[in-house]
Each structure stands twice: as structure tokens, then as C-alpha cells.
Amino acid sequence: MAQQLSFDLPVRQALGREDFFVSPANAAAVGMIEGWQGWAARKLVLTGPAGSGKTHLVHVWAALSDAKIVAAQALSEADIPALASGNIAVEDAQTLAGDRDAEEALFHLHNLALAEGHALLITASKPAQHWGVHLPDLTSRMQGTAMVALEAPDDTLLTAVLMKLFADRQIFPAPETIPYLIPRMPRSFAAARAVVTALDEAALEHGRPINRTLARQVLDKLAV
Structure with a gap:
């Protein structure tokens, strides 16, 4: 069987609901997004580490609710009445801490x-x-908002995340690659992204297929 090589193709992130894999680690969050019309006080805070799927679920919700999406750091320069004229998602709210205008x-x-x-x-x-x-009124509003968290990935979800990250890059590793990675890599979404990026770069640099051998070498290098 011919080995799959990596090519320098543009990364196209798939953000549709059909691209979001549900597991026990994220089922509660997915349920809240899909059941958004029942949110208490019509608002929700979605938390999770970098790369956990927050942006993906925001886009799923925006498609369901015809909502706009805005970065928290852009709020100080935004037209607030225009944003408030429909359903709205604000991403990365923790980044506005200490910015009085944005708060x-x-x-x-x-x-x-x-x-x-x-x-x-x-x-x-x-x-x-x-x-x-720093703004007490904002703190009270946010702490009074229902929250749902995206949890650290289990094996099933981590497998799906790796498959999606590879697919976003339009590359397909040898079948043994992901089963090799799962028990040996750090169990986080950020680590999954770093591993896939490193594998893609190594394959491009050396003209090699992405397989178990390359995965072992990349993991060894990342662990240094």
C-alpha cells in the first residue's frame, strides 16, 4: 500500500455541527448549545482550555441562532447597540480583564x-x-450566569480531535499513527494541536510519510 505523504496545503478548519465529535467530555456543553432556547435568563458562559472546541461550538451556536460573533478585546471599539440588536457570542472574555473600556x-x-x-x-x-x-457590576452579572465546561479529552475524544486536526490540514496519517499517539502524548487539546503541527512540519521538511516511526521521533523531540 502506498504511504501517505504530507503536502503543504492550506489549513481549512471545519466548524459545522457535523464536524464536532460528541463524547462524555463535551456532551453537556453540546447539549446546552443545542438547547440554547432554554438557557436561564437567555445567557450562558462556556469554558474550556485552548483548543477544546469553544470556537467550534460558538460557530455551531451562531448557525443555530443566527448570532453574531465578536472577540472580547474588540468590544471597546465596537458598536454595542448594533451588536445587541440580535443574538451575540463574545469569545475569550478573560482577555478583557483590566481593560476598563472593554469591561x-x-x-x-x-x-x-x-x-x-x-x-x-x-x-x-x-x-x-x-x-x-475589575468592574463589580460585570463581575456580578458574569458570576450570575449559568456555566458549562468542556472537560479534558478522554481517549475517544482525543482520537477524534487528532483526526479532525489532520483532516483540517488535508493529510491522512498511516492507520497506526493515532493509536500510537494516544497513550503517549499529553492529554490536552493544546498538545494535540502541537503534535499534529509538528508531524506535518517534520513530514514536509524531510519528505516522509506520517506514520508510527515519525510520530515516535516527534514525541521524543517535543519531550526534550
Whole structure:
């Protein structure tokens, strides 16, 4: 059988619901996103580490609810009434901590969007009480918002994440590669992304197929 080589093709991230693999580690979050019309007070905070699927679920929710998506750090320059005119998702809310203008913008967006009957989804790397927000009114609003977390991946989910990351890069490793990686790599989404990137770069640099041998060499290098 011919070996699969890696080619320098553009990365195309698939963000549809059909591309999101459900496992016990994320089932609660997926259920909340799909059942968004039942959110308490029409708002939700979605937490999880980098690469855990928050952005993917935001895009799933935006498609379901016809929502806009905005980065938290862009709020200080945004047209808040325009954003509040429909359902809205704010990504990476922890990044606005200490930025008074951005904190006030999120506070006003929260109040205005909900007052006009729209839904608000906020993502962050950690629960609101750990953001370090200085504005007391915003802190109370966020801590009073229902939260659901994306958990660390189990074997099934980590396998699916690796498959998706490879597919996003339009490469297909030898069948034994992912089973080799699963018990040997750090159990995090960030590590999965780093491993796939390193494998792709190594395959391109040396013109080699992505297989168990290359996976072992890349893991050894990353562990140094």
C-alpha cells in the first residue's frame, strides 16, 4: 500500500455541527448549545482550555441562532447597540480583564442584548470568578450566569480531535499513527494541536510519510 505523504496545503478548519465529535467530555456543553432556547435568563458562559472546541461550538451556536460573533478585546471599539440588536457570542472574555473600556462594553452589551430579548453566549478559558475583572457590576452579572465546561479529552475524544486536526490540514496519517499517539502524548487539546503541527512540519521538511516511526521521533523531540 502506498504511504501517505504530507503536502503543504492550506489549513481549512471545519466548524459545522457535523464536524464536532460528541463524547462524555463535551456532551453537556453540546447539549446546552443545542438547547440554547432554554438557557436561564437567555445567557450562558462556556469554558474550556485552548483548543477544546469553544470556537467550534460558538460557530455551531451562531448557525443555530443566527448570532453574531465578536472577540472580547474588540468590544471597546465596537458598536454595542448594533451588536445587541440580535443574538451575540463574545469569545475569550478573560482577555478583557483590566481593560476598563472593554469591561464596560461587555457590561452594556450584556444588559442591552438581554433587555431586547436576545441571547448571549460568552466563552472563556476559566470560570468568571477567575477572570480578574475589575468592574463589580460585570463581575456580578458574569458570576450570575449559568456555566458549562468542556472537560479534558478522554481517549475517544482525543482520537477524534487528532483526526479532525489532520483532516483540517488535508493529510491522512498511516492507520497506526493515532493509536500510537494516544497513550503517549499529553492529554490536552493544546498538545494535540502541537503534535499534529509538528508531524506535518517534520513530514514536509524531510519528505516522509506520517506514520508510527515519525510520530515516535516527534514525541521524543517535543519531550526534550
